Amino acid sequence: MIGIPLSHILIFSLLLFAIGVYGALVRRNIIGILISIELMLNAANINLIAFSKYTSLSPATGQIFAIFVIAIAATAAAVGLAIVLALYRVRKTVYTDEVNLLKW
């Protein structure tokens, strides 16, 4: 990592985060949205690792946080896919615009 300035890494993570937010807002497929959310979490992970390397008072905390985030992302994916599967069983669709029973 020596040689790459911190700002480059931050711009990269910001781009990744922006792609994630964009994907979460415009994708129709629920699986696609879940993957976009993973991108957002990983953008935060890159930030945490980069900061722990360059600026932190206690580098270990950032790295531990990142590991916890990876674990949480896995849990969220497990719960999320289970719910998507259950939805597919009753509605036969994974597209957000076809999930429209509840509205005002």
Next chain:
Amino acid sequence: MNAIESLKYFVPELILLGGAFVALTLDFFLRQKKLVGEFALLVIVLALCLAKAPTQPLPLFFGMFELDAFAHFFRYLALGAVGITILISLGYSPLQKRYTGEFYSLFLFMAFALITVAAANNLLMIFLSIEFVSLLSYLLVGFLKEDPKSKEAAIKYLLFGSVCSGIMLYGMSLLYGATGSLELPVIGNALLGAPFKPLATAAILFFFTGLGFKISMAPFHMWAPDVYEGAPTPVTAFLTVAPKALGFAVLTRVLDMIFWNFQSVWTPVLVILSILTMTIGNITAVSQSNIKRFLAYSSIAQAGYILMGLAAFSHLGRDAVLIYLFAYLMTNLGAFTVVLFVAGETQSDSLDAYAGLSKRSPMAAAMLTIFLLSLAGLPPLAGFIGKYYVFAAAIQGKFIMLTIFAAINSVIAAYYYFRIIRLMYLTPATGPAFAAPSKALTVALWTLFLSVLALGIFPSFFITRILG
């Protein structure tokens, strides 16, 4: 304080965790799933009895948790909400199938998660505990396996919640980068330097997104009506009060510990969002025809009033938030208990089912009237005490515009609460009289009814205890 020393202050939480696992195991052996529910209730009562108020703030587990009077209050709040919810779930018929054992066990985990939310004093712990609560809520919302509405509510909740917590996490990573620490007090002190103002502003907005979702603050309230309508009724009752209350707890702690120096940045934002939240909630509630959706919009509006107390970030404002949350918890759980009873008798959540309720079940009608009047903030009921405090806090902080908007909103709210009361008393009944509610429902109804009355009539008794 290290981990071993901390354990003795953590007994109620350990009991909850142990109880949750035992309940999961009991589910295998018991055919009578109600027994699992009764066991879960026992665990909650045991935890309530063993929860001791700390004499001074205790930094548990190397400062990961801060057990102070504030966290202790939310401990009671969480245990109370979970206990009542389990009680009313025992009388909820769609649940009486194969999977109910897990349901009670999930609620015990939920009680544990909620307590850790209130006590978290570290960005990592805040993120983990909020995710813990969120994941459990997604599962509980989608619990009715065959019900497409329940599934749809779960998926909406999941997507909305994950995006919001992803955004909050990004804000946390920036805060960590700027200050080099995850501990709230350290971050707060590090942010005092002048060059951090833009960064703090960004972090505040990221936090408002993540926590605004939890407390259904506009413009992050979109999920609330759908989720509250689709979820099983006991879960709806629970979601409108407990995660919301704990969202306010974290928000208060974060603003208090990290961003106290940036009050000039977030006060105007909170004032505007508070006005927006209560107005959207109240105006949309007027035209609803489904009682759960109606109460969902009313609960969004209530979040707006509570935000008033937070916007006026004085000592009085913080007290107002606690008192309002306590009153709101009792009242809203009560209203949903009546909804659950009526839905059990008529198989319908539509407002038409309430026509002539005073003839079909005088007790349910009278109690719902009291709960709705309390939500509207009429004396001498619990809701009045809460409203009185938030208005006092806003006026003391010289937020005149905010107070005027809140007053106008209270009038709109009174209109639609009275619409339901009129429906129950002045419209002719459309069906036969109801059977008496089950024992569990009766106990829950009377407990909530009496506490709403008691808090309204003897406020000083409760307020001195709430504020320690």
